[in-house]
Amino acid sequence: MDFALSEEQEMFRGYVRKYLDGAGQTKIAREFAKGNTDGFQAIWTGLADLGCTGITIPEANGGLGLGALDLVPVLEEMGQVLLPGSYLETVAFAVPLLEKYGTEAQKEKYLTEIAAGSRSMTLAWLEPQKGYNPEEISCSARVEGDSLVVDGVKVLVPGGEQADSYVVLVRTDEGLSLVIMDRTNDIEVNAQRCIDETLGLSELTFRQVHILQSQILGPVNQGWSVLQEGLLSLNAALTSVIVGGMEKVIDMSVEYVKIREQFGQPIGRFQALKHRIADMKMELETTRSLSHYANWALESGEADCEAAIYSARTFATEAYINVASHNIQNHGGIGFTEEIDCHLFLKRARFYESYLGSSQHYKEQAALALAW
Amino acid sequence: MDFSFTKKEEQFRQELRTWLEENLPEGWLAGNRELPEDEEEYSAFLRNWQKTLHEGGWAAIAWPKKYGGRDATLMEEIIYQQEMVRVKAPPLVNYVGIHMVAPTLMQIGTEEQKEEYINKILIGEEVWCQGYSEPNAGSDLAAIQTSAVKEGDKWIINGQKVWTSFGHLADRCFLLTRTSHKEKKHQGITVFLLDMKQPGVETLPIVQMDGKKEFNEVYLNDAVAYDADIVGEVDEGWKVTMALLMHERTGIGAQVFTLEQQFEDLVKLTKELHVNDQPLIKDPFVRQKMVDFYTRFRGSLLNYYRHLTKTLKDGHPGAEGSMDKLMVSELTKELFDYAVSVQGHQGVLWKKDALVDSYWQDNFLQSFGMTIGGGTSEILRNTIAERILGLPKDLGR
Numbered sequence: 001m002d003f004a005l006s007e008e009q010e011m012f013r014g015y016v017r018k019y020l021d022g023a024g025q026t027k028i029a030r031e032f033a034k035g036n037t038d039g040f041q042a043i044w045t046g047l048a049d050l051g052c053t054g055i056t057i058p059e060a061n062g063g064l065g066l067g068a069l070d071l072v073p074v075l076e077e078m079g080q081v082l083l084p085g086s087y088l089e090t091v092a093f094a095v096p097l098l099e100k101y102g103t104e105a106q107k108e109k110y111l112t113e114i115a116a117g118s119r120s121m122t123l124a125w126l127e128p129q130k131g132y133n134p135e136e137i138s139c140s141a142r143v144e145g146d147s148l149v150v151d152g153v154k155v156l157v158p159g160g161e162q163a164d165s166y167v168v169l170v171r172t173d174e175g176l177s178l179v180i181m182d183r184t185n186d187i188e189v190n191a192q193r194c195i196d197e198t199l200g201l202s203e204l205t206f207r208q209v210h211i212l213q214s215q216i217l218g219p220v221n222q223g224w225s226v227l228q229e230g231l232l233s234l235n236a237a238l239t240s241v242i243v244g245g246m247e248k249v250i251d252m253s254v255e256y257v258k259i260r261e262q263f264g265q266p267i268g269r270f271q272a273l274k275h276r277i278a279d280m281k282m283e284l285e286t287t288r289s290l291s292h293y294a295n296w297a298l299e300s301g302e303a304d305c306e307a308a309i310y311s312a313r314t315f316a317t318e319a320y321i322n323v324a325s326h327n328i329q330n331h332g333g334i335g336f337t338e339e340i341d342c343h344l345f346l347k348r349a350r351f352y353e354s355y356l357g358s359s360q361h362y363k364e365q366a367a368l369a370l371a372w
Numbered sequence: 373m374d375f376s377f378t379k380k381e382e383q384f385r386q387e388l389r390t391w392l393e394e395n396l397p398e399g400w401l402a403g404n405r406e407l408p409e410d411e412e413e414y415s416a417f418l419r420n421w422q423k424t425l426h427e428g429g430w431a432a433i434a435w436p437k438k439y440g441g442r443d444a445t446l447m448e449e450i451i452y453q454q455e456m457v458r459v460k461a462p463p464l465v466n467y468v469g470i471h472m473v474a475p476t477l478m479q480i481g482t483e484e485q486k487e488e489y490i491n492k493i494l495i496g497e498e499v500w501c502q503g504y505s506e507p508n509a510g511s512d513l514a515a516i517q518t519s520a521v522k523e524g525d526k527w528i529i530n531g532q533k534v535w536t537s538f539g540h541l542a543d544r545c546f547l548l549t550r551t552s553h554k555e556k557k558h559q560g561i562t563v564f565l566l567d568m569k570q571p572g573v574e575t576l577p578i579v580q581m582d583g584k585k586e587f588n589e590v591y592l593n594d595a596v597a598y599d600a601d602i603v604g605e606v607d608e609g610w611k612v613t614m615a616l617l618m619h620e621r622t623g624i625g626a627q628v629f630t631l632e633q634q635f636e637d638l639v640k641l642t643k644e645l646h647v648n649d650q651p652l653i654k655d656p657f658v659r660q661k662m663v664d665f666y667t668r669f670r671g672s673l674l675n676y677y678r679h680l681t682k683t684l685k686d687g688h689p690g691a692e693g694s695m696d697k698l699m700v701s702e703l704t705k706e707l708f709d710y711a712v713s714v715q716g717h718q719g720v721l722w723k724k725d726a727l728v729d730s731y732w733q734d735n736f737l738q739s740f741g742m743t744i745g746g747g748t749s750e751i752l753r754n755t756i757a758e759r760i761l762g763l764p765k766d767l768g769r
Contacts, residue, residue, distance in 0.1 A: 001447055001684070002374045003677040069373060254761050268763040271754070278753035281761060282695055289674035290667065296373045311667040363663040364656075370666065372639075372653045 003292070005073060013073030015050055025081045026341050028174075029198035032084040037162060037200075040084055047087075048117020056095055061107060062115040064158055068233060068299040072240045072292065079244025084198050085158030086122035088356055090114060092237030093230045094121035097178070101218035101226060106180065113282060117155075121180075122163040123234075124154035124204055124348040125227065125356065132357050134176055134224045139206065141170040141179055146177065146213055148172075150206040160202020161189055167230075168204075175221030181211055194345040231356065232306065235313040237296045239291035240317040242352060246284045249323050249345050253277050253330040260332075273330060280326055290315055290356065306369035314359040314366065320349035375677070377447070391428050395602075397421065405460060411551045415541045418465035425464075432470045432494055439478065440494045446684060449622045456709035457629040464550045465538060469493035469500035473546050473565075475514050475619040480604050480612065485565065489544070503533045503566065503590060504549035504613075511751045513548075514558040514610065518592060520549035527564065529572070529595040535745070539575045539588030542568050546616070547597075551607055561609035564597045572596060582737035621683065623693040627700050627742075628676045634704070634735070635669045638662070638711050641728065645714060652714055665707055691759040698752040701742035706735040 005013075007319075023124055032040050047053060055070050057063025064070075071091060078087055091114075098110050113119035130136040139152025150170060157166065166181045181187065188205040218226035254277060257268030267273055290312035297305040324346040328335040335342045353359055378386070393401065397417075407752045408414045425431040426440075430750035434449055435441025444452070464470065478487050492498040509515040518531025529549055536545070544564040565574070572595030577585040604612040642653040642662060652658045679692040711732045712719040718727040726733055743749045757763040 001377070001450075001677060001680060003674065003681045004373065004685075006373070044645070224546045250761075254763065258763065265767070266764050268757075269766060273767065274757040274763050275750070275753040277761060277763065278698075278756040281756055282699060285675055285678075285695060286668070286671035286699070289678050290671050292373070292678075293670075293674050296375075304537040307666075308670075311663060311670065315671065350665070360660065363660045366663045366666070370663075372659060372662065 003289075005069070005292070009070055009073050012051075012070070013077060015127050016047070016052060016074050016077040019050060019335045020077055020081045021085075022079075026344060029082040029084050031345065033197035034064065037084075040162065043083075044085070044087075044120065045117050047159060048115075051122075052090060053087075053117050054115030056091065056099070057111045057115045058099070061111040063111065068092075068236065069292075069295050071237060072295050075237050075245035076247070078250040079241035079246075082198050082245065082344055084119055084159065084200055085162050086151075088237055088241055089122040089163075089167075089234065090120045090160055093123050093234040093344075094165075095224060097167070097217060097230045098235045100229070103214065105214065106217065110180070113164075119164045120159065120162060121165045121167060122159050122162075123356075124166045124181075126154065126156050126159045126166040128153055128203075130156050132232075134363060137171050137176055139168065139170050139331065141172050141177065141211075143173065143213070144210075147210045148213055148215070150179070150209045150211060152206055154204045154206075155192060155201075157202045157204055160204060161191060161199050161200055166204065168206075169223055169227060171363035172221055173224070176223035176227075177220050177338065178217040178223040179211060180215045180217050180225055181206075181209065184209075186210075194351065195203055196351040198344060198348065199351060222336055231297060232309050234356070235362070236291075236294045238352065238355070239287065239294055239309075239312045239316040242320045242349075243284070243288050243291050244319055245345055245348060246280075246287060246323050249327045249342075250277070250280050250284055251281065253327050256331055276326055279331065280323045283323055285358055287316045287319050289313075307366050310362045310366035314362040317349070317355075317362075318351040321346070321353055324349040375452070375715055381447055381451060384448050385455060388430065388452060388455050391430065392455065392461070395424055395428055396459060396461065401459060401464075403758060404410055405462075407462065411540070415465070418462060418541075418578060419496050419499070421462045421701075422465055426495050431496070432474070434499065435470075435494075436478070439474070439490055446621060450625055450680065453626045454629050455624060457633060458624060460633075465541065466493060466496060466499050468502050468537070468542075468546065469498070472502065472616050473500050474621060476546075476603065476612065476616045479615060479619075482600070483599060485603070488522050491567065495510065498543040499538060499541050501539045501542035501545050501568070501588075501590075503534045503545045505535045506531065506533055511748055513613075514561065516548050516561065518547075518552050519561060519735060520564065520597070525598065527597045527599075527601075529564070529566070529592045529597060531592050533590040533592070534587070535580070536575070536588045536590050539590050540577060542567070544568055545573075545590070546603075548609060548613060551609075554607075558610040560607050561613070562606050563609040563612045565601045565603060566595060567601075568596050570595060582734060584738075606695040618688060621689050623676070623679070623683075623689055624697050624700055625676065625680075627704070628673055628696065631669055631704055631707070632673060634707060635665060637731075638707060639667065641711060641732070642714060644728070647716075658714065661710065665703075665710070666698075668703055669707075672696065672703060675699065694747065694752040694755040695760075697747060698749055698756070701739075702749060704735075704742055705739040708732065708739045712736045 028040055028043055029128030051064050052074050053068050057064040098107055127139060141148040141150045164183050168179050168181050170177055170179055186209045190203045192201040192203050194201045257273050258266055260267050294312040295306045297308045328342045331342055334340050375657055408417050433442040433444035433452055437443050448530040470493060474490050477489060480618050492754060506516050520527045520529045545568050547564045547566040549562050550560055551562040554560040575588040578587045578589060579585055642649050642658055645652045676696050683689045715727050722733045723730050758765055
């Protein structure tokens with residue numbers, strides 16, 4: 001029995017934390033929200049230099065050749081600072097799918113460039129006014145010679161303006177397929193306003209955009225099942241990002257109630273606050289346990305991997321909103337201001353709960369995985 | 373990260389499993405697990421079970437070999453609990469003796485005390501109870517008022533204890549008394565090993581809200597003890613009490629594993645019960661709620677394993693045990709509440725009239741004790757906030 005991250009994993013966390021502390025923690029996200037994205041690009045390069053973008057990429061492609069569990073401490077650190085952009089989608093969606101389904105040419109190009117930090121990728125799945133069902137995809141890719149011609153609109157694409165490539169779910173002749181589309185001037189990218197301004201959500205419009213057929217990722221017409229596989233690792237990783245965010249939120253509450261005095265004493269002495277923060281801590285530790293197990297189950301291919309990941313995701317997203325909400329209340333008036341980070345975490349938590357499926361949707365997925 | 377058991381641990385599990393199959397009371401594994409209603413028979417049944425355990429070498433596995441234990445590792449203790457829960461083994465009548473009193477005596481008892489008590493605890497000859505709580509000292513345990521006053525070579529003890537499990541069956545009591553009034557109330561407490569079979573000791577059963585009588589009130593009217601019965605030093609009993617708590621190194625493992633089993637039972641229930649010709653588990657609202665329970669029971673189990681890993685590394689349990697207890701007890705309460713709720717209007721039927729099995733109604737009632745006994749949820753939240761998160765203590769403590 002050893003349910004803990006290894007010393008090496010914790011050591012790697014230390015490097016990442018030191019780097020992000022040096023970069024000003026949530027300052028990166030705040031600048032990003034104001035439209036100053038240059039700093040973010042520099043951070044991405046810095047993280048790549050530390051090895052963060054290539055953790056699970058094979059050494060032959062310039063990565064570290066490690067497993068899903070080695071991503072965990074790094075993702076948790078990203079969650080602590082609300083890192084903008086599409087690190088999550090790059091390392092936990094695009095990379096595992098490229099490794100499993102990528103052609104040699106795709107691996108050579110994309111994995112190598114991701115590991116080197118010169119390429120980020122994101123996921124373009126959802127469409128305007130549409131839900132999560134496969135029937136609702138109307139964005140299409142029509143065969144024309146050795147090309148595909150893509151038409152349609154994708155929305156809610158994280159880090160859409162910064163990403164260098166998109167993994168796009170499109171309708172092909174006999175089903176759905178995933179295609180990799182590199183950012184070119186042919187693709188129209190518009191920012192979408194989101195209550196979480198630190199993410200950079202985009203709407204992508206494709207008007208007769210030509211790509212090579214060799215850009216299909218995985219078997220043609222099997223895009224839906226390939227997407228589900230990608231969602232497993234994406235959701236496992238998402239729980240890690242959430243653990244980091246929750247940890248930061250609880251640190252904020254603990255520090256504040258020790259310092260803030262009312263009625264002649266620190267407010268942390270009052271049980272109304274003390275007990276609420278104890279409950280927040282319980283939610284954090286439970287999320288951490290579920291998240292670590294989910295990532296372990298993914299890496300070691302356990303039989304309960306799907307149930308573990310879906311249930312961890314739904315618990316994590318709900319718990320994050322809870323603790324981020326309580327954190328505002330614990331801070332009182334100042335918690336409601338723009339100046340203090342409380343609201344940034346609440347907004348991110350709100351985003352994740354509905355990101356790529358509501359918690360209700362993932363509860364049903366968990367029930368199905370449990371054969372109920 | 374590794375959740376597997378070693379080969380040696382698996383062998384240990386198999387050995388215990390085989391022994392249980394051969395030695396559990398007649399019909400137990402088949403589901404005949406009724407305990408005798410009559411107090412005498414009940415007592416005899418449980419003492420007999422402890423004797424059987426002892427004869428098989430399974431009564432006190434964590435004890436050193438020289439006292440008749442197995443020097444079990446922490447993981448072996450965990451496996452032991454898992455297996456006992458799996459077969460729903462009868463309760464251990466001498467739990468207090470085996471898990472608390474004897475290990476404490478081994479650590480700080482006199483040679484005479486070790487000689488006198490440890491073996492009798494092991495073989496089930498003497499059953500122990502714990503004299504801690506009082507009517508005015510519950511969560512605030514250091515507020516005890518039961519007094520012990522030295523007269524000649526005797527200590528004369530007066531006061532009242534409550535919530536004493538197995539008090540009416542016990543031969544001896546690990547008793548907290550006040551021997552002096554000092555500035556701080558946790559000073560001036562002395563622990564006695566009290567003989568329960570004497571005229572100054574009277575026990576009265578407490579009838580619980582579920583009709584059971586698992587606890588007693590203990591009245592001490594000029595009860596007598598001697599210097600030789602003191603554990604540690606006079607007025608230094610608080611330290612002894614704390615030392616005793618540290619011997620529960622598996623924390624609430626048994627309850628975590630029990631919750632796992634209860635959850636599985638609830639899944640079965642929601643598959644068996646039908647509404648509109650459809651199993652309840654197919655109802656979207658029930659499914660969502662059941663996923664909630666699944667996730668939280670898994671979370672509590674995994675938290676427990678994570679804390680266990682820390683205990684293995686540190687060599688002693690930490691304050692994290694309060695998180696385990698808080699979560700498991702609160703969750704158990706919710707789980708049985710829901711189990712009764714899914715039985716609809718007939719959910720209130722009890723005992724022989726229960727819709728499915730009175731197990732659900734009995735446990736629903738029983739669960740309300742879990743968030744009180746062994747540290748209330750409120751005290752646990754204080755512990756988490758103060759000891760784990762470093763928040764300031766309440767005034768007055």
